[in-house]
Amino acid sequence: MTIGTGRTYLKLRFSAIGLLLLHLGVRLVFPAPAPFPDLIIFNTVAFLASAVAFTAPLFNDRLATISLGWAFLLWGTGSTTSTWNSFYPATHFTRILNNLPDICYAIFYPLVLFALIRALTAKRGLSTLEVLDVVIITFGMSSLLATVVLKSAMAHFVGSQTTVFLSIIYPVGDVVLLGIAIVIVVLQSRALRSTLFLVGIAVFTATDLIFLWKSATTGYSFASLTDDGWLLGLVIMAEALWHPGGEGEMSDRMTSVAATIALIFGGTILTIASLKRSYLPAFALFPAIITIALAFLRMSIALSAARNAHSDRELARTDELTGLANRRTFIAELASLKSNDGTVLLLDLNGFKSVNDDLGHHAGDDLLRQISLRFSRVIPNDALLARLGGDEFGVVIHGTPRVGLEIALALRSTLGYPFLVDGAEIQVDVSIGRVVNDGGADLLRRADIAMYQSKRDGGGVTLWQP
Secondary structure, three states: OOHHHHHHHHHHHHHHHHHHHHHHHHHHHOOOOOHHHHHHHHHHHHHHHHHHHHOOOOOOOHHHHHHHHHHHHHHHHHHHHHHHHHHOOOOHHHHHOOOHHHHHHHHHHHHHHHHHHHHHEOOOOOOHHHHHHHHHHHHHHHHHHHHHOHHHHOOOOOOOHHHHHHHHHHHHHHHHHHHHHHHHHHHOOOOHHHHHHHHHHHHHHHHHHHHHHHHHOOOOOOOOHHHHHHHHHHHHHHHHOOOOOOOEOOHHHHHHHHHHHHHHHHHHHHHHHHHOOOOOOHHHHHHHHHHHHHHHHHHHHHHHHHHHHHHHHHHHHEOOOOOOEOHHHHHHHHHHHOOOOEEEEEEEEEOHHHHHHHHOHHHHHHHHHHHHHHHHHOOOOOOEEEEEEOOEEEEEEEOOHHHHHHHHHHHHHOOOOOEEEOOEEEOOEEEEEEEEOOOOOOHHHHHHHHHHHHHHOOOEEEEOOO
């Protein structure tokens, strides 16, 4: 963090805290709602918290700071609009922006969830599955809320089904955020950053629950003293971004499990709706339908990614030309011999260079593929045949020295009859160096010495001798 950035942060932080304390003081002295403290001072704190998040230091994941900054900005916008509507309910401006607070508050939760996962885990690349998981969790929990809470809430809240649904959806988002934050704090041994996030979300959640409880019982009073809990939660979460550390590595598993649970909720809700058609309004089924559609999309992307990952692993282990194991796989298999009985063979073709020179590299490649196929037919399942490069092959054989010798002789015998390449019959031989595992090192070097001795002798199978 640079000196200039640090000074900016201190100004923003102290300004947010100072205005929050000022609003609390005004509210204690003058309990009656008023435009200046409740419309201007109150909402300015939210916008300052957004600025604190946007200007967080560079050690943060930028997607986390941007997401949290926008979340706070949208919450401040929704709060400002809602406060304006409360003070000036009859204006044309109010009628136009009547639904803006609910839209802003609804977008707030997915953005904070995304920022929480990015800020408290070791993620640095943007994953499509990660984004889908966040959206699936959001819609899945919304559909669960519609089924479990909506009917009973209608008896206590004033307004249409849509109004009640939007009023009680926010605590569910708080519970999801709080649950994920608790899991992360436990896994990270209470690191300062994750602890601050947990405290901020807990304060914000408690304020939402108090609002919901008052709305359902004694009645919520606009510009209540407890409303400052929302601001305090935002300020603490923004503060968390300015403290390094606390990164974990469990976001993929955590969000995928949560998304799976949300999918189950969505499917169950649609089943209930099909059996009891009048139980839920049509708009309440929309989140469940979106949840299932996104889950199928996620499944398709995950399967494609799994196939690609499998192909990449195979390419890393195999030779592209012949499909045999490559040198890296051969070396790993060689190390697995350790002190067990086994034999290492090193094979080098005789006469292959003239094929490349006379017929071209395409003919040489075709010949290598045919030779690899013949070699593969005599290799047992517990042995490894690899192309090490050029016209050189290696074999790791588990078993007694006699088994190794029999396989070496079988490999050479596969070249006893000619190959047909570009209409021409081609005859090649092979020089094989054989070394029996004695628990020592340099098996590959000793097999190489034996192979060159075989070449000097005109081909065949040569056993390395001390």
